[in-house]
Amino acid sequence: MLDIKLIAADAEEIKKIISQRDPSYGAMIDQAAVLNAEYKKILARAEELRSKRNELSKHVGVLRRDKPAEAEKIMAEVTDMKNEMAEKETSLEEFKKKIENLLLNIPNLPHTTVPAGKNETENKEVRRVGAVPNFNFKPLDHHAVGEKLGILDFETAATLSGSRFSLLRGDGAKLERALINYMLDMHAKNGYTEIAPPAVVNENILVGTGQLPKFREDMYALEGEPKQFLISTAEIPLTNLNRGKILPAESLPLKYVACTPCFRKESGAYGKDTRGLIRNHQFDKVELVMISDRQKSFECLEIMTANAEAVLSGLGLAYRTVLLCTGDMGFSSAKTYDIEVWMPSENKYREISSCSDCTDFQARRMNLRCKTENGKPEFVHTLNGSGVAVGRTLAAILENCQTSDGSVLVPPALVPYFGKDKITSK
């Protein structure tokens, strides 16, 4: 959520910046500015009335004993004010709600270092790491590799749950477990505290991180009241972990890591990546979250991105890191790096991690602050990044480490976790 004060101070400037994402947001900024001006007028009058009422009522107690007639007069006077007071109160509520609804649907301001652009074609490659493998045979895609080995079974998954679900069997299931432990151990060494959070959260938690109100159709909702949802990423519980608190400055940055299942409806992705592990309704992801003060957050973003990259380089997978342009960034983010892993079957890099600095956008929504040097609380900056998507990593290993005889060589870093260095069919 943007600070309404920023909009009130210079709506034109904010419009200019936000329009780099999408020009249609400009009108919403204008509306917010107009509503806010109106709101303040009403607020002034409402507070004047309340002030008068408080002043009058203060003396009634004493007057009642000493001068009952005067007390009666004052009581009547206050009663007369009630209509206007009630009217102002309701209209205040209405304006507040309208403004908040607008603000909740406006995305974060892109950071000045983010390139302007409409879509992913205007993203900027920052670096390319690792050698793309050379095959002296035609590499199979990961579902073919996995199904031949009997470790991936999409047919059974479909029977159980429909399309876009996966089932891992035997060495496949074990390899996923090995990957998770490898990732969690690495991040723990880098100072992240491991968390095992709930995968079900309340509605306001999703407002905090920005999934609601705008992206309700992407979320799995549970039956019943109060409304609860399955998380689409561990970013949600991790970032909300301290919501409403004032954190001591010296505790920052807070660093959390969790591996959770993630549930996504993928309703806008008809026909995209319909086979395999790339885009499913349920997948495991290791997620990193940092809570930083506002001075250091962009440094933290570099560190977090490096921490995520280390997972891939540790596995010997080739990847590149891309700085997203204004038009391709997520709703809450001010600056995002995507990490893309090489997928031989597609002959291109595919997203496997996304690391974002959300500045104070989420912190304001969840009222998460820290004490500053002068003792005043201020909103923190929140960051999140995949460290990394487990299913996609599994897919990348199957593709990049396949051999001509159909077996898969397990990356050396995983061998201690997996127990052997090769997956062969039974």
Place this chain on the structure above:
RNA sequence: GGAGAGGUGGCUGAGUGGUCGAAAGCGGCGGUUUGCUAAACCGUUAUACUGGUUAAUUCCGGUAUCAAGGGUUCGAAUCCCUUCCUCUCCGCCA
């Protein structure tokens, strides 16, 4: 699921209709004392919004906030209703 207790400031904990934004203690901050440390003593100590003022989040006002929402009243932390949450005991259960 059944029975009971309770939710007050950074924390502990008073306060059952009228100078209560809220006693007291702890903690924090500033200071005095002091070879050093400790102790003692004095002072100070919420947040948001808002009007004016300022170099300033400077200063002076106002409003709101005692789990959340609604109601009663001239006036609510205090009374009533609803919801949420926490704790204890019993039952059930991986």
